[in-house]
Structures are given as C-alpha cells and as structure tokens.
Amino acid sequence: MRSISKQQQIQHLFWRAGFGATPAVVQRESQRSIKKVVRDLIHSDQSFAPLTVVDTSQLVDRKDLQNMVRTGLIDRTMLKQRLKENTEHIRDLNVLWVERMGSSQDVLREKMALFWHGHFACRVLNPVAVQQYLNTIRKHALGTFGDLLMAVSKEPAMLQFLNNQQNRKNAPNENFAREVMELFTLGRTDSGADGSANNYTEADVKDAARAFTGWGFNAQGEFMFRKNQHDDGLKTIFGQSGTFAGEDVIRLLLERKQTARFITTKLYRFLVDEQAANATARARIDTLADRFYNKGYDIADLLESILTADWFYEPAVVGNRIKSPVDLLAGMEHALGLQFEQKQSLIFIQRTLGQVLLYPPNVAGWPGGRNWIDSSSLLFRMKLPDLLLQAGQVTIRPKEDGDVNTELLSKRGKGSMQASADWKAFEDAFASVSTDKLPDELASYLLQQPLGAAQRAAVVKRIKPDSSRSEQIRLLTATIMALPEYQLC
DSSP: OOOOOHHHHHHHHHHHSSSOOOHHHHHHHTTSOHHHHHHHHHTOSSOOOOOOSSOTTOOOOHHHHHHHHHTTSSOHHHHHHHHHHHHHHHHHHHHHHHHHHTSSSSHHHHHHHHHHHHHTOOOOSOHHHHHHHHHHHHHTTTSBHHHHHHHHHTOHHHHHHTTGGGOBTTBOOOHHHHHIIIIIISOOOOBOTTSOBSSOOHHHHHHHHHHTTTEEEOTTSOEEEOGGGOOOSOEEETTEEEOOOHHHHHHHHHHSHHHHHHHHHHHHHHHTOSOOOSHHHHHHHHHHHHHHHHTTSBHHHHHHHHHTOGGGGSTTTTTOSBOOHHHHHHHHHHHHTOEESOTHHHHHHHHHHTOOTTOOSSTTOOOOGGGGOOHHHHHHHHHHHHHHHSOOBOOOOOOOOSOHHHHHHTOOOSSBOOEEOOHHHHHHTTTTSOGGGHHHHHHHHHOSSOOOHHHHHHHHTTOOTTSOHHHHHHHHHHHHHTSGGGGBO
16 A cells, blocks of 8 residues: 655655644754644643633623614614624634634644534524633633533524524523534434434434423623423423423433444544545544543544554545635645735635634535535635735625625725735755756645646646746745645545
8 A cells, every 4th residue: 555755754744743844843843743733732731711802791792782772772873883793703713713713832732623614513693602612612622522511502603593592491492402412412313204304303302302401601701590490290201201401411422322323433434534435434434432521532542543553545546636715715824924914804704715703604514625615615625825826906895695794895996816825944954955856846835736847837837937936935835826726535
C-alpha cells in the first residue's frame, strides 16, 4: 500500500484537526512524532478565552423589544435601530470567531466548536444569547460530551430556538425533547411497523417533553427552572419509570450506548470519511464508540484515538473531503496571515458559499459534503484567491436563502474585496527552494493530492521569466489555490 510522507501526514492532521498550518509550522512539526503533535493539539497551552462583542447584561430579544414598543418604552424608529444593532453584534461575533479560527490559537478547540455548532445547530437573533451559546460550545468542545450536552441544553439560545420556553405543565411542547433525542444523542432511524423509531418511541418523546417542562431562562439570560410550570408526575422513558426532570432525561440518554455510537459516527464522518459506509469503517466506529462510552464520553480521548490511528493517515483518507466554506476561508487566512480590509467581506464570502456561522439553515445544521459545491459556488471558490490577493472584481451575488438577516449581514459595496497577506513569513519558508522546483514545493504544501502533469504545466505557464522571486511565489500561490484540488482537504 502506498504511504504518504511525514509532511503530508502533518498537513493532513492540521487540516482535519484545524484549518491547515503555516509552512513554518508544517516544517517544524514534521520533525516530531504524530503522537506528540496530537497531544499538543489536544492539550494546548492556550487557556480558554471567551469571545466577547456585547455586554452580557443586555439580554433583550426581538419579542422584548416589540413589547417595549407596545407599552411605549421605545418607538418604532428605536426598535428598528436596536434590531439593526443586534444584527451587527452577531456579525461582529461571527467575524471574531472566523479570525480566531484563522489564527494559530487553540485550533483543535475551534475546529471542534465548529463541529458542535453544526451538531447543536442553533439560530436566534439575540446577540447575548448567541454569544453565550457560542462560548459554551467552545468551552466544552474538548471536555466530556455529557457536560457539553447538559450545558447546551440549558442555554437560553437553545431553549428559545427549540421552543422550550413555552413547554409548560398541562401544555407540553415536544420540540426540544424530540430534537435532543433525534439530532443530539440517538440519531434519526427508520420507523418501525408500529410507527415508532428504533431508538426511541413517541411515548418516550412525550414523557421526555413532560420532564423538560419548566426549563427556561430569565431576563438576565440565566437558565431557570420554573417549578410551578413543571410536570412532576410519573413518566416512563426507555422502559424506566419515575418522576423524571430534565436532568434525568439527559442521564438516561447518556446511559444508552446508541448515543456514544451516534456521536462517534458523526465525528468519524467529520474527521475521517464522510461516507463511513463500508464494513471496515463500521468496525472502526464500533471500537471507537465502545471506548468513548467506557471512558465517560471523553471527547479528547476519542479525538486522540482517531488522530493517532494508522488508518487515519492512509492515502485513501487524505484529501477526500470537500472543504466547508469556513474551512476554506479560515484556511486561507491561516496559511497567508490574511487581514481583511472590510470585515463585511468575511460575511459576504460565507453567504455566497452557503455557510454563515451562527445562522445554520435549520435545526439539523449544514448537510455538508457534496452539498457545499454547485456551479456558482465552485466558480466563486476558484476565483476567491484572485479576489483576495489580486484585488479582483466581485461579480457574483450571494446565494438567496430567504433570510433578511443574513442579507443585511452580507451587504457590501461594489468593487474589490481585498485582503493583505503576510507574504514575508510565507516566502521565507520557501527561501531555499530553487526556481524550477518552486511550483512543486508550493503545490505539495497547498494541495493534499499530488499535482498532475497537465496541472503543473498550466501552473508553470503563469511564471513570468523577468519577474522577481517574490512575484513568482505570489502568483504561483494564487494560481495553485485556484485549482479545483485546493477545495479538498
């Protein structure tokens, strides 16, 4: 079986466990063992730092503002201004997070937070609630799944998004309980002959909804158990009976091995192979899921098991995933030290490519995989290096998603969408490479698959004989980044 070089292994690791790495980092880490590199990624010396753009004491959502209009506390002009400010705060949080992903700080935490954002998809228009939710998934991203599940389930943003604020005794709302089972823990399965799912029944959902009655939040954005709205009657969930509350439902879900298998499968698809359909992949997932369950849902331990496995570095696994729009954007930022002249450009790119952070399309998150690519998005992806590095003209419109909020977020003026790169740091990594070998060295760093002969010829044609070394590197870099193969990681 063909093996890959140590440099390719390191690049593969940093793409899957982060957003790529600078040439200097790749060169440095290639001298160390994979196990040591993985452990450093998991146990980063960076202490957790919340992302903050808005005062957490200002939890006022759209309904609160509309009530203030009705009671005369503010007029409609003030309402419009406050809603605009809310949208701008969420935009700023989005940009701050993308910039953090594009830095070298605690990249595995940010990559896993991106995974959990898709898993615990949540979309509300209150910037304080969004900020709290984002920092919760970032804080627990490498901890235990049990702590993460409990913390996210008690976030005001999630309780609002899944209507549990309206879940009351004598009028239960099943939305939150259903999604906790179907999307967060046990997974969707085909219905049986009796109309029930294999992993849970409709009766389980109904009684779990009763258990979650009373879970809500107050005006300060704090989780609150409203005892007078809680149904404290007998409930039966997964064959067990008791006067269960919400915390008991979470415990019962974690006791089921299907939860460990569902999370492991989803993470395997995120890190290794989106198909994961053959017998070999299923056997690997079974082994990983058993360990995950027996280790108390330790996320870091599961990651270490995957990222240090020999099969993780097999050629068939390398370069087999389409970069998500955020992977692509953060990866370019990371590789070249990009600084955007207009922060709005970051939102414009996300919306044009179909992934606006903090605005998932629905409770199931982004479908990913081949869904990232269509004719218009692929064209924009391949033009992006020229737009950013050569100040090219933007002629493509963002995708229509029917959402006025993302439309406002991504509005920008006509003309160029330029970013400045830290070219000196990038060029220094290739200082000792001869001119004739420069295309291959740059390609071996920028692409996860070897550069084909026809592609190499097309790339080399772009070199101007009378250009400076610096100009050659910049032009070759932009050219290679514009290849379809750059869309894979």
